[in-house]
Amino acid sequence: MENKAKRNLMIFWMVILFVPFIQWSLHLFKGGELKGGVVIAPDVEFSLAGWINGDYQREKEKYFNDQFGFRNDFVRLHNQIGYSLFKKMNANGVVVGKDSYLFEKPYIECLFGENYVGDSIIIDRVRKLKMLRDTFNRMGKHLVVVLAPNKARFFPQMIPNDLRTKQTTTNYDQYVKYFAENQVPILDCNAYFLHISDTSRYDLFPKYGTHWSMYGGSLIRDSLVNIIEDVSGKPLPKFAKTIRLSDYPEYTDADIGEGLNLIQKLQGGPYAYASYQQIDSSKKSSVKIISISDSFYWTMVYLDFPNMFQNNQFWYYFTDIWPERKRPDGQKMTIPDINLQDEINNNDLFIIMVSEVNLGYIGFSFTDQAYQLYFGK
Structure with missing residues (x-):
């Protein structure tokens, strides 16, 4: 009996050792991919x-x-044990807040001014954007500045106590101050979300995501439509907006949670998703737009905002160009391949949308390069 038990134990361990090798060699089972970085x-x-x-x-x-075989599954098992038993994150920069709210640490650092770049830099950036805006206006063009919201600023009560540092000057507070002093209109999504937080029918930020909820993003989409119609003087196509509810997150509504690579997906919810149906016969708007932004603008893409326009571009971090364009040699075109002066001349409206983690140098290199075109160094 004892020998049989030993033999069975040996067989068990042999299976444990060789099954991953067999899976790696033959790929008998299709495992899921790991998400995130x-x-x-x-x-x-x-x-x-x-x-x-x-x-x-x-x-x-x-x-x-x-x-090795089943590696991704073993990674998820390891992550699930760490999260379920110890609230331990195996993802860089992820913080578990109160009531299991998930944050990215850089956004918390923004709230407490830990990435403050200094008033001199902020004043200089605002000055350049003010002069660009005035120049564009004289050319019959327009510049729209959008400050994307910060989840940590919206849910400060959910931040762990050990990450609460002394409140100091922040990039956000100073940019809002100097934009107002220089009479540069902005769409301040932090202020807007806080203003409607008690009356919004659906969540403006998801529990397990870092970006605004898809519903919250749809409100900004609607605001951008009104702003563009107002500054351009041209009507945009009319759309009817409907809301669909789901118990499960879609798009970016659980982008932090998905990056944890757990076995049991974080659910949360309910989640609200907007869809738009054109209700007039007008064609796409003739307003030509370029949006310079970080990842927050992808929500606008998912909500078909760019498709309202005959010509639109998204310059991701002022590095990549979407929709993709090709160089003469067939390679993907990036920002260094373009003639910025021609792009400005051939377009009508420029949206600068930036999250708080990138706010210190708002507009990325576009601000400096466009300024240099018109005013030199």
Whole structure:
């Protein structure tokens, strides 16, 4: 009886050891992909020099560690145990707040002024945007500035006590102050969300996401439509807005939660999703727009905001161009490939949308490069 138990135990461990190898070799089962900023080590070619100095062995070990069978499933199991038992995060910069609200740490740091760039930089950026806006207005063009909301600013009561530092000057407070002093209109989504927080029918920020909820984003979409009609003097196509409820998050409503790579998905909810149906016969607007933004603008893309216009571009971090454009050699075009002066001349309206973590240098390099075109250094 004792020998049989030992034999069964040996068989069990042999299966545990060899099943991942069999899965890696034959791919019998399709495992799920890990989400978020997951970097997989590449394979490495053998070289005598690499073998002698040990680089080949080290890099090959990293590759095998990332490729063994059921690796993703084991990672999710490990993450689930850490989260369920200890509220431990195996994701860089993720914070579990009160009532299990999830935050990205840089947004909390923004709230307490830990990334404050200084008044001199802020005053200079506001001055440049003011002069660009005035110049664009004289050219019959328009500049719209949107400050995306900060979840930590919206839910300060959910921030863990150990991350609450002494309140100091913040980039957000100073930008709002100097924009007002220089009479530069802005769409301040922080102020707007706080103003309607008690009356909004649906969540403006999701529990397990870092961006505004898709519903909250739809309110900003609606506001942008009104602003563009007002400044351009041109009507935009009319759409009827309907809301669909879901028990499960979609799009970016659980982008932090998905990046945790857990076995049991974080649900939360209910979630509200807006859809738009055109109700007039007008064609797409002739207003040509360029949006310079970080990841918050993707919500506008998901809500079909760019499709209201015959010509629209999204310059992601003033680096990538969407929709994609091709260079003469067939390669993907990026911002260094364009002629900025021509782009400004050929478009009508420019949206600068920025989250608080990127607010210190609002507009990215667009602000400086466009300013240099008209005013030099």
